Structures are given as C-alpha cells and as structure tokens.
Amino acid sequence: MSDSTTHESVSVGELGQHVGQVVLLRGWLKNMRSSKKLHFLELRDGSGVAQCVVFKGDVTPEVFALAGGLTQESSLKILGEVREHPKQKGVYEIGVKDLELLAGATDFPISPKAHGTDFLMDHRHLWLRSTRQHAILRVRHAIIQAVRNFFDSRGFTLVDAPIFTPNACEGTSTLFETDYHGQPAYLTQSGQLYMEAAAAAVGKAYCFGPTFRAEKSKTRRHLAEFWMVEPEVAFMDLDGDMQLAEDFLCAIASHVLETRKPELEALERDISKLESIKPPFPRITYAEAIDILRAEGHDAKMGDDFGAEEETVISSKFDRPVIVHRYPAALKAFYMKQDPANPELSLCMDVLAPEGYGEIIGGGQREDDLGRLEHMIDHHQLPKEAFEWYLDLRRYGSFPHAGFGLGIERSVAWICGLPHVRETIPFPRMLHRLAP
C-alpha cells in the first residue's frame, strides 16, 4: 500500500469524525460475505466493527482477488473512504480503495459455529476476541471504574492490602501456601484486618486486589483467584455500613447503565432488571429471612446458614438487592461485633443480589472491645499471638468501625446476567483450570 503514509490512521470507534475522508484502518477480519462484484468485510480493531465494502470497480484486480480469499482473523490494513451507512444512522462503513494483508490466519479455531465450554476455555486467549467476551470485559472494566470512582469521590484512601500473609489464622484447608524464603506464607483471602489498621490511620480506607481460595468446590460461583474490594470506615456503625453498601451498588448499576448499554444489549441482558437497582433496598433480619424460607416451604430453622438455594429463595422475593442483617454470631467470623440488644447475634450484614445471583457483599461492624475480641479469639481457638498486631488496634484508641467486601466476579456475573463466573474474569483459575 504505497500511499498509506499520507492518510490518517484512525480506529473504528472514531469513524464518525471522518465522514467523507479517506482514512487508514488496521484490524482483524471478523467475518465476510461476497457477491460477484462485491466483498463485504467486517473489520474489528477492538474499538468497534466496521463494514468495509470492496467494489470490483474501485480496486485493482489483485486487491479484489486478495479480498475474496481472506480468512477469519487475518490482520489487515485498509485504505478507504468513510461514509454513513445508507440505512442505519450512526453506523459508518468504508468504501475500500486499497487493502493489504498484514498476516494471514489459517483455520482459526473458533468459528461462528457452537463450541463446547472446555474447548473455548482451552482457547481463552483467542476466545477473548469474540463480541460476547469483549462485551463482558468492557462491563467488568466499567464496574471497576465505578468502584474506584465511588470511593475516591467520597474521600476514601486506597490502601493496598498485602497478598502474602504470615499466618494461617483460620486453618490451612482453603489457603494457598508458598515457601517464603524458608518460612511458610499464605495468599490472602481478605484484606479486612489490614483495612482496620488503615481506617485508624486515614479514617476511610479501601483495598482492591486479588484474593485466593483453595476450595475444592466446583460450582458456578467459585474461582480460585478473584478480585475483591473492601472499604472500612472509622466511626461507622452497622446502619452506616448498610447505607454505604446500598449507595455503592446503586452507583455501580447506574454507571454501567450510563456507559455500557450497547454491551449489555450484546449480552441480551434484561436491562429493566438493572434499572430497578434503586434505593431504598429492603433490609430484613436473619430471623425474617428464616420466616421467608419457611413460608416458601423450606425446612429452615434458626441457626441455619444459607447456601445458594436459600439465597435464591430469599432474593426472589425482591426486585433489587436485599440486605440481611444480624445473623447468629455462631455463623460469623470472630471479629464481628456482638449485638448489644442480643448477644447471640452479630452486627453483620450480607447483601444478596436479585435473580438468584447470591451473596455479593458481606460485612458488618467490628468488635472494638479488647476483652471481648480476646474472648472470641479464644472461643474460636485461634492462635492469639498471630493477632497481637490486630489487638493493638483495640489497645491504642479503639474506635467503632465497619466495612464490607464485594466480590467483583459475582458482581460481573449479576450485572451481565451470566450463569457462571468463569466468563467474568479474563483468565479464570478454577479447580481444574490453570491455563492458558
């Protein structure tokens, strides 16, 4: 392509600003169809897909023949004039003047026909090129942007929690272990304890990074490696925590709706379900949740924990996320604050997503009384020595505080309407999946 340097190189997403101009595009062939005098090439470059029309009369015989023989995922350089689609407003196409094959692609493994999940997962590095995966990646990105914007605009300081932790505080069964220069280290399952130290320093803190679970479970909700955001706020109580979670989820939903509607449509998501994520969220006690389960014919009794099935039944009663608070202390971690109104209960809360997507947020107010916290560490038979630094936070200016954790992949599954978390992260790590 001899005259390519004299023309501006643009992306498909920018075509609307170049109508009537001759521009240069680079990308990959997504699909094509041909007639005797025309080839319609669908060119994708990451910013969008443009139809490039090769008319026999507009190009040399060599270029017309080259266009006719192109295969899926070949990389191309195309010179052509930008014009608005004759029938679709806001859609632009290219009248091709010249075309160069940068690199061919023979027998691209993923054709438009259906493939099995294992096959697609084995080719994840190529599967990402599909419209569907592209849409999920962009919604995931928007959710992460919304998360950071939300906390940054409210005066939170990002305080990254460590990945390597020295103690297997709650048993090693679900921890990944590594040899850290001669001593065992474990990959973090939560940054919360560190965020409590951070809240005493900066008032409002959050961390956002990967966390790890070595669970043997093979369900549609579990990954070995997943991202979690965890805010922690000094002088906030359980009510404030529930309010923060509600504001937060509403901000995520509205940011995605504002910026990623085309992607949600590509995923065939029922957008009305997302539009109803508005305040106020229903707030029910654990005891009321048990009542709902019983009314629906479930054999639930006080003290039972909720699994995926119970969460689905409870959430199905509401059109938006439901906050369940004050679970029995016996079901929750040692650091949850006792309910002063009922010592059997914790000042904790879970947020269940609608449509059966399960728990997406777990959190609560933390025990800030040194003596009670020491008692709980004892009661849970945890090694007190490992928690001395954490107890320091109660020794030096203890303070009421609360926070929560939101799992990104479950949130992506919910917002995108995906039945399985495996597509919610670019390179999923599951029980039997460590590659590519």
Added chain:
Amino acid sequence: MSDSTTHESVSVGELGQHVGQVVLLRGWLKNMRSSKKLHFLELRDGSGVAQCVVFKGDVTPEVFALAGGLTQESSLKILGEVREHPKQKGVYEIGVKDLELLAGATDFPISPKAHGTDFLMDHRHLWLRSTRQHAILRVRHAIIQAVRNFFDSRGFTLVDAPIFTPNACEGTSTLFETDYHGQPAYLTQSGQLYMEAAAAAVGKAYCFGPTFRAEKSKTRRHLAEFWMVEPEVAFMDLDGDMQLAEDFLCAIASHVLETRKPELEALERDISKLESIKPPFPRITYAEAIDILRAEGHDAKMGDDFGAEEETVISSKFDRPVIVHRYPAALKAFYMKQDPANPELSLCMDVLAPEGYGEIIGGGQREDDLGRLEHMIDHHQLPKEAFEWYLDLRRYGSFPHAGFGLGIERSVAWICGLPHVRETIPFPRMLHRLAP
C-alpha cells in the same frame, strides 16, 4: 456527651464549610500542650488535623481535667464551635464545649521521638498513623488514580492478568511456587504475555495488579510483592511506545502536583524536580548510554547490562526521565522484536527516573514473526509447549504491537523522594519481612 445527637458530625477536612457552627468531631489525639487555663489538643481523623482549644472557662471542671490527662492516640468525641485560626487563613480550629473519651491508649509505641527502622516496620499497623506515612499513602493513591485515568481516557480496556501461572517459563529461581490442587503453580512476575492476547481482542489493553519476585536481594529497590501496570497496544511500534511512556509519566507527575502538593511538602520533596517532568524526554540509544558512562570514567563496554550504579550515572545527565532504547538483544527477553536495522539489537526501551531512582519503565515492541519467535524460544532453551498459546497470537492474524511495564513502588519512591521502597507500599514484603 448528652446533646451530641443534635449536632452535625463532620470531618476535619470539612471544617471550612461550618465556620460559626457547633459540630461534632471524632478522631485520635495526635499531640497536645497545656497551660494553666488552656489545653491545645491536636485531633486527627484521617481527613486532616485540627487544633481543639479547651478553655477552662468553657467546659465543666471534669471535662477540663479529662482533657489534661489525655494520652497520645486516645480516641475522642469532641463537641465545639468551628472558627478560623486567628493568624492562619484557611486553617480552622475548634473551641471545645464538651469532650468524651471513647477509648484510651496507654504508652502508644511510636512517640514523636526517633525510632529505628526495624521497630517502625514491626509496628507498621500503627506507624501508618503518622503524618509522613499518611502523605505517602495519599501520593501513592494519586499515582494509581493518574495511571487509571490516563489509560481509561485513551480508550484502553482493563484486562486483569492472572496471578497463578502454570509454567516456570524462565526458570524457578525467582518464582514463588504453590501447590495448585496437585500441580505446581507460580505467582506471576508480569502480565505482559496475557496483555498481548488482550491487545488482539480489544486493541489497547492494560493490566494492573500485584506481581512477585522471590529474589534473595536485599536492596533499597526490591520488594517480594509489588504492583505493576502494563499497557499493550496493537499496531504500535517502538516510537509509539516511547511516546506513550512519555505522555504517561507526564500525566502522573502533573496529577500528583495538582492534587497532592501539601503531602509533597510534608515529605519535604523538592517540588521543582517534579515540575521539570515535561515533554520531550531525552531519547538515547544504548550505545550512547555506554558513551556517557565512559565519558564519566566508567569502565563500560558494549554488551554490558546496567545496574543501579550505571543507571544513576546516566540519569544524572538529565533533569527529567531519560529513555534508553535499542539494547543488545542478548540482554533482553526472548519476546523482544529484533531491530531490522541491526539484528544484534532489540526494539526495546527502558525509562530511567532522574535523581538516581533507576529504571521505572521497561518495554518495547514484541516479536510478531512466528518463525523468529520460535527460534528465540529455542535459542533461550525455553519449553516450547508452554508457549503454544502465546505462539497462537502469531499464527492467527499476527500484528505489530508494543507495550511496557511501570513499577508502582519505584514510582512512588521517585515522586515522594524516598530513599527506600519499603515505605512506598502499605504493608511491605521483603526478604526478611512478612509481617504485620
């Protein structure tokens, strides 16, 4: 404090909006001094530090006595009137009307006197409360915001790279290993290979997450766990890569200068050094860098790699970051593209920070020729099977592309003017440091 519920709860950072009003503050005692009729309490709450004046005539004798006996890091609730500081414009103080001790603090380990580094590191969870650490945390946060804003505003898609990787592609000596359900897995050292797959899908991709090095080195530049951002762009060459790195570093410096000047001042950073981070950055070849070293009396010869000492000498010749490009291929990774003008060289580049802060960016154009890449994998004696998925990117629509990696902690050290990376991350992990 009986009437506290009738007054608005505000943070120190918001005091300017409440001059003349009686408000409620919560925080920790940073410092205090007293005279016969006055106690001056410095209250910190994460959003700032406010002087709270307790005048004997304004409070009950019990409250005056309580205030006089407060210890460092006690947590407090203070009711008082907001007034502008009589001498300092924009500084507000509190005329205390009532005060409640939430929780005491006896013998807080970190007093205003000097402490050794090991002692402070052992008390990292409390050390974070200091003005200096608070300033570093906030600059770090601003750098991370600038990173994300930069790529998000330029149409990049965030594509998180995996932490667990299946192959010890380049030897296990600096890799952390874990047992992944019966097979070995290694913690990532770079997301780059995955970003190359992502660039073919979305055009412009970046990842941003923790990376890991099991190096035995104990230097002021090394951490076992550090955060890295890695952009990768389809159809970009080495020149474009250098331009992107320059734009990127300028955007980081200007965002920090715009939003974190008080913190830089608290760190006694020479701000003029940051103000000179402006385009254009000098660009020199590796050969020219060797010339500089020789002219400075160093015994450098073609083919030598640069260590901390050499980087300091080279960067000291410039008042802003310097880009060194086209190193000998033998010094660089297998995936670097051969320079068509000289097959002994790579189309790679490093960016060296000024003032001796060393390499903060490394990157370059990637080999996009399947045959040459296979040859390099062979030449480096790497297991070809582990790279089959990566080679697929050259089999199906290969494309010129380039990218780089920026280490966050070294950037924080540079921007804040810190001699050691250990303070650049909230909870550092080093050779002999895994706690708290």
